[in-house]
Amino acid sequence: MELFWTRISQALPFILVFLSVSTIRVTNVEGSHVLDLEYQSVLAVTVKQDHRTRFHFQPRRNWINGPMFYNGIYHLFYQYNPFGAVWGNIVWGHSVSTDLINWKQLKPALTPSKPFDKYGCWSGSATILPGNKPIILYTGVVDESQRTEVQNYAIPANLSDPYLQDWIKPNDNPIIVADPGVNTTAFRDPTTAWMGRDGRWRTVIGSRRSHRGIAYLYKSKDFKKWVKAKHPLHSAPKTGNWECPDFFPVPVQGTNGLDVSLVEKSDVKCVLKVSLDTTRYDYYTIGKYYPKNDRYMPDSNFVDGMNGLRLDYGNFYASKTFFDQRKKRRILWGWTNESDTRMDDVEKGWAGIQSLPRKVWLDPSGKQLLQWPIEELETLRGHKVHLKSQKLKKGNLVEVKGITPAQADVEVVFSFPSLDKAEPFNPSWAKFDAQELCSRKGSTVEGGLGPFGILTLASKNLEEFTPVFFRIFKMKNNFKVLLCSDASRSSLKKELYKPSFAGFVDVDLSSKKLSLRSLIDHSVVESFGQGGKVCITSRVYPTLAVFNDAHLFAFNNGTEAISVETLDAWSMKQPLIY
Ligand SMILES: *[C@@H]1O[C@H](CO)[C@@H](O)[C@H](O)[C@H]1NC(C)=O
Ligand SMILES: *[C@@H]1O[C@H](CO)[C@@H](O)[C@H](O)[C@H]1NC(C)=O
Ligand SMILES: *[C@@H]1O[C@H](CO)[C@@H](O)[C@H](O)[C@H]1NC(C)=O
Numbered sequence: 306m307e308l309f310w311t312r313i314s315q316a317l318p319f320i321l322v323f324l325s326v327s328t329i330r331v332t333n334v335e336g337s338h339v340l341d342l343e344y345q346s347v348l349a350v351t352v353k354q355d356h357r358t359r360f361h362f363q364p365r366r367n368w369i370n371g372p373m374f375y376n377g378i379y380h381l382f383y384q385y386n387p388f389g390a391v392w393g394n395i396v397w398g399h400s401v402s403t404d405l406i407n408w409k410q411l412k413p414a415l416t417p418s419k420p421f422d423k424y425g426c427w428s429g430s431a432t433i434l435p436g437n438k439p440i441i442l443y444t445g446v447v448d449e450s451q452r453t454e455v456q457n458y459a460i461p462a463n464l465s466d467p468y469l470q471d472w473i474k475p476n477d478n479p480i481i482v483a484d485p486g487v488n489t490t491a492f493r494d495p496t497t498a499w500m501g502r503d504g505r506w507r508t509v510i511g512s513r514r515s516h517r518g519i520a521y522l523y524k525s526k527d528f529k530k531w532v533k534a535k536h537p538l539h540s541a542p543k544t545g546n547w548e549c550p551d552f553f554p555v556p557v558q559g560t561n562g563l564d565v566s567l568v569e570k571s572d573v574k575c576v577l578k579v580s581l582d583t584t585r586y587d588y589y590t591i592g593k594y595y596p597k598n599d600r601y602m603p604d605s606n607f608v609d610g611m612n613g614l615r616l617d618y619g620n621f622y623a624s625k626t627f628f629d630q631r632k633k634r635r636i637l638w639g640w641t642n643e644s645d646t647r648m649d650d651v652e653k654g655w656a657g658i659q660s661l662p663r664k665v666w667l668d669p670s671g672k673q674l675l676q677w678p679i680e681e682l683e684t685l686r687g688h689k690v691h692l693k694s695q696k697l698k699k700g701n702l703v704e705v706k707g708i709t710p711a712q713a714d715v716e717v718v719f720s721f722p723s724l725d726k727a728e729p730f731n732p733s734w735a736k737f738d739a740q741e742l743c744s745r746k747g748s749t750v751e752g753g754l755g756p757f758g759i760l761t762l763a764s765k766n767l768e769e770f771t772p773v774f775f776r777i778f779k780m781k782n783n784f785k786v787l788l789c790s791d792a793s794r795s796s797l798k799k800e801l802y803k804p805s806f807a808g809f810v811d812v813d814l815s816s817k818k819l820s821l822r823s824l825i826d827h828s829v830v831e832s833f834g835q836g837g838k839v840c841i842t843s844r845v846y847p848t849l850a851v852f853n854d855a856h857l858f859a860f861n862n863g864t865e866a867i868s869v870e871t872l873d874a875w876s877m878k879q880p881l882i883y
């Protein structure tokens with residue numbers, strides 16, 4: 306469920322510690338995950354390579370779902386099952402990197418061992434205390450039947466060890482237990498803490514009361530004794546359990562990031578992200594934090610819950626950001642789960658990857674966040690092909706040859722001569738969300754302006770393909786732009802989850818251009834529409850379009866001819882992730 310970051314500042318050689326698998330423990334405690342007692346401790350003997358991603362982070366094997374970062378070295382902590390490819394036996398996996406691209410896996414940072422975490426070391430966050438001392442706040446599960454969740458802390462055993470391999474869980478834990486009235490089985494995932502101007506530390510914990518989602522605020526003078534604030538930081542009715550809250554400031558102008566301690570500044574906006582257990586997606590609002598009464602209020606044009614903005618309209622959950630001191634940016638990372646079956650996962654020997662790390666900042670309009678893959682990823686770009694001014698009439702396909710389409714980075718700018726042929730938006734569709742609309746208006750359904758876009762992971766004769774495309778609808782006074790990443794034809798294999806993920810892009814079409822970037826990595830297509838306004842991550846498992854048999858095309862199935870103004874595609878190199 307989550308990510309926690311910090312960073313360390315001097316780059317030193319890595320030490321790799323192999324994990325001992327001799328002490329298999331089975332825990333029957335369940336968070337929001339389906340339990341699979343049969344497979345949660347089946348260790349992968351071989352790791353299947355067909356759909357294994359190459360430049361997305363994943364451990365060597367088994368199940369993961371989430372990351373952290375500290376001091377010149379990036380630390381990634383993630384919920385990890387060292388013993389199987391399904392959820393269970395959850396520990397804090399720990400990997401380190403100096404560039405966010407190449408990773409080495411260390412031994413787990415936290416494993417269940419003490420009365421206060423015996424049944425699970427669940428998500429949490431890292432905070433750097435004054436004196437450059439990292440501390441982890443995490444959720445421990447203390448009993449099996451009630452599944453009582455408490456908040457604990459852990460500190461590095463040796464601050465001189467640049468990898469912070471050993472962590473101590475002191476015996477004065479837990480430091481936060483649920484107050485009366487707080488649901489003890491929905492009380493988890495403490496955020497990175499920050500110190501207010503009043504000198505008190507604050508952390509936010511996800512919860513629910515009946516159907517109301519809640520972000521409780523806890524305060525402390527010494528980081529040990531915590532008191533629940535009078536009001537939650539924020540809450541919203543009919544949104545269900547809030548998991549993995551993330552709260553951070555963004556400057557009103559520019560693309561830089563800010564440390565979380567600046568939430569109180571008057572010239573910043575604040576972002577509250579929550580992972581909704583009900584829908585299993587990550588939603589956010591943008592607003593202000595009012596230090597006087599310790600509350601966050603979304604600006605009036607934002608909605609809490611399922612109808613709100615999403616960080617990603619595809620497989621993306623339990624995300625977390627951290628402030629990267631080194632480059633003064635805020636980086637977002639989410640957990641991207643599998644869309645195949647649990648049996649497939651057991652057979653593959655692994656399940657779950659991290660999305661690509663993305664820089665996040667406020668759109669100049671203030672209406673949303675923008676996201677873009679961190680610039681370091683461009684160092685993986687190898688051989689390049691370039692197309693320009695390629696006209697595509699209805700039904701035209703152009704193949705992008707000369708790169709490795711199963712492992713590639715593609716940037717395209719499409720242009721169109723006019724908006725006249727955009728299909729009128731039927732008012733009866735207003736009840737559909739973007740995903741539903743995309744499932745009805747897929748790439749094979751002829752349109753006026755669009756569908757146009759790219760076909761990723763396509764087999765030679767198009768038995769399989771994952772199209773990422775735009776479709777433009779005419780409304781009464783404006784236009785509606787849909788970006789789809791449609792897995793419905795991605796694989797001949799039947800028993801897969803193949804959603805038609807989609808989002809609406811808030812864009813001014815006066816330039817008559819739309820842009821798209823997709824990063825393709827064997828079983829994942831991660832797309833960024835219009836400079837990161839809409840991001841969609843799809844997991845797909847082609848049977849024919851694998852390795853050198855995968856193809857990449859640009860296409861148009863709308864009656865209006867469009868033009869591929871420029872298309873740049875690169876083969877992507879494989880970093881060291883082990
Ligand atoms: C702490 O880490 C440093 C650097 O790796 C090492 O030299 C030292 O021996 C460690 N101290 C202990 C007590 O392990
Ligand atoms: C407490 O949380 C659990 C887990 O989300 C939920 O099943 C239960 O209904 C909640 N109880 C109340 C009173 O809201
Ligand atoms: C374009 O539409 C035709 C007709 O429906 C269909 O056969 C073809 O597969 C479509 N192309 C794409 C890329 O979906």
Ligand SMILES: *[C@H]1O[C@@H](CO)[C@H](O)[C@@H](O)[C@@H]1NC(C)=O
Nearest residue numbers: 585586621622642643644802
């Ligand atoms: C990822 O897997 C798919 C298919 O099994 C489920 O439908 C999603 O709910 C799941 N996502 C998360 C965040 O668990």
